Amino acid sequence: MSTVQIDGARFRDRFDAFNEIGATENGGVNRPALSDANRAARDQVVEWFEAADLTVSIDEMGNIFGRREGTQDGPPVLFGSHIDSQYNGGRFDGVVGVLGALEVVEAFNDAGITTDRPLEIAVWSNEEGVRFQPDMLGSGVFCDVFDLEYAYSRTDKDGHTFGDELERIGYKGDRPCEPRELHCYFEMHVEQGPFLEQEGLPLAAVEGVFGFSWMNVSFEGQANHAGPTPMNMRKDAMIGVSDVTRAVRRITATEGTDLVGTVGSVDLWPNAINVIPERAEFTIDLRSYDNSVVETAVQRIQDEIEAAAAREGLAYECEEIMRVDADPFDQGCIETVVEAIESRGYEYTRLVSGAGHDANYLNTICPSSMIFVPSVDGISHRESEFTEWDDILAGTEVLASAVLSKATE
Ligand SMILES: [Zn+2]
Numbered sequence: 001m002s003t004v005q006i007d008g009a010r011f012r013d014r015f016d017a018f019n020e021i022g023a024t025e026n027g028g029v030n031r032p033a034l035s036d037a038n039r040a041a042r043d044q045v046v047e048w049f050e051a052a053d054l055t056v057s058i059d060e061m062g063n064i065f066g067r068r069e070g071t072q073d074g075p076p077v078l079f080g081s082h083i084d085s086q087y088n089g090g091r092f093d094g095v096v097g098v099l100g101a102l103e104v105v106e107a108f109n110d111a112g113i114t115t116d117r118p119l120e121i122a123v124w125s126n127e128e129g130v131r132f133q134p135d136m137l138g139s140g141v142f143c144d145v146f147d148l149e150y151a152y153s154r155t156d157k158d159g160h161t162f163g164d165e166l167e168r169i170g171y172k173g174d175r176p177c178e179p180r181e182l183h184c185y186f187e188m189h190v191e192q193g194p195f196l197e198q199e200g201l202p203l204a205a206v207e208g209v210f211g212f213s214w215m216n217v218s219f220e221g222q223a224n225h226a227g228p229t230p231m232n233m234r235k236d237a238m239i240g241v242s243d244v245t246r247a248v249r250r251i252t253a254t255e256g257t258d259l260v261g262t263v264g265s266v267d268l269w270p271n272a273i274n275v276i277p278e279r280a281e282f283t284i285d286l287r288s289y290d291n292s293v294v295e296t297a298v299q300r301i302q303d304e305i306e307a308a309a310a311r312e313g314l315a316y317e318c319e320e321i322m323r324v325d326a327d328p329f330d331q332g333c334i335e336t337v338v339e340a341i342e343s344r345g346y347e348y349t350r351l352v353s354g355a356g357h358d359a360n361y362l363n364t365i366c367p368s369s370m371i372f373v374p375s376v377d378g379i380s381h382r383e384s385e386f387t388e389w390d391d392i393l394a395g396t397e398v399l400a401s402a403v404l405s406k407a408t409e
Helices: 008-018 036-051 095-111 137-142 148-153 162-168 195-199 237-254 291-312 331-344 358-362 389-407
Strands: 055-058 064-068 077-082 119-124 184-190 203-209 211-220 260-262 266-269 279-288 315-324 348-353 368-373
Touching: 008 036, 008 095, 008 389, 036 055, 036 064, 036 095, 036 119, 064 095, 077 095, 077 358, 077 389, 095 119, 095 184, 095 389, 119 137, 137 148, 137 358, 148 162, 184 331, 184 358, 184 389, 195 203, 195 348, 203 331, 203 358, 203 389, 211 237, 211 291, 237 260, 237 266, 237 279, 237 291, 279 291, 291 315, 331 348, 331 368, 331 389, 348 368, 358 368, 368 389
Parallel strands: 077 119, 077 184, 184 368, 203 348
Antiparallel strands: 055 064, 064 119, 203 368, 211 279, 211 315, 260 279, 266 279
């Protein structure tokens, strides 16, 4: 396998310049989807793509593609990530995958390499799902998971729709956003977890992504004065939340080694210091790479909810609002990444991702896999998100080798 040279200084200059767009005081970036800062970031990427002789096209969802022709026609090797951020998010999430992809193309240009297959870089719209839900909306429409009208109607907290905002920033393109034939898809991304750093490894070949269940739960009790009401006469909705939260922790500790569970959102009524809580609404997020582990955990949690309600004399409702199976990536693409890592002489491990990515949707229409680089302290979605520069360059070298391998097979 050829060892294309990455220009680390060029990449870093670009990375630093790019992250001045929407920069925050604390070293992060604030570029939520379809914001003015997101538009400026898009403009910058398009300018760089064109300077690298890529042919740029924008689709109906504002997904940006930069194409480099090969010596043959046929489906392209696609690779990329996203450039929208969380509110006051980090500089690395998504950005390393897009600017790394650009550096790969620049390195091919430098080396005078023309691949057999065409190459395309993809920049997906609204990956983060922080301003418009759900997340991974651009790749979701591209892969026919959501339809276009649904995506356009998504509304932010100020009442702006995705469609209107896309038009406002000038990125409602005319290329149809729909599945098309692709040879494969690669995405380099920060791990967003602690494993690589703990193991002292620069890289992971990502084998797949956890499946998950989301539940909405409510308890209905009785409000009353916190002073005169004896303890044995209370129907306290918060006690239900507390019992179930403890159960989630207990079950995730016993059900399977990779099972994780979170009660992340709680609303309480009337939410006052001297009133017994009458109503509570909360969410449960359960994830594992083993679908049967998720299924068993959901059933056990539902039993716990019923038992907690009975103990406290509460009415309850429990609805599973989303269930997504674990998603194994394509074995061929995983092995291409492994071979690319080994050809570059790096140490690595194989990992399963706890977080979803655009690559999950791409994996439904073409063979896909991912490359992870470490997240210092396992932190992401925060301004302090950090990845060592050497690790980013290692990931970019591996991306270059993997793309070259797939583009010449
Ligand atoms: Zn991301």
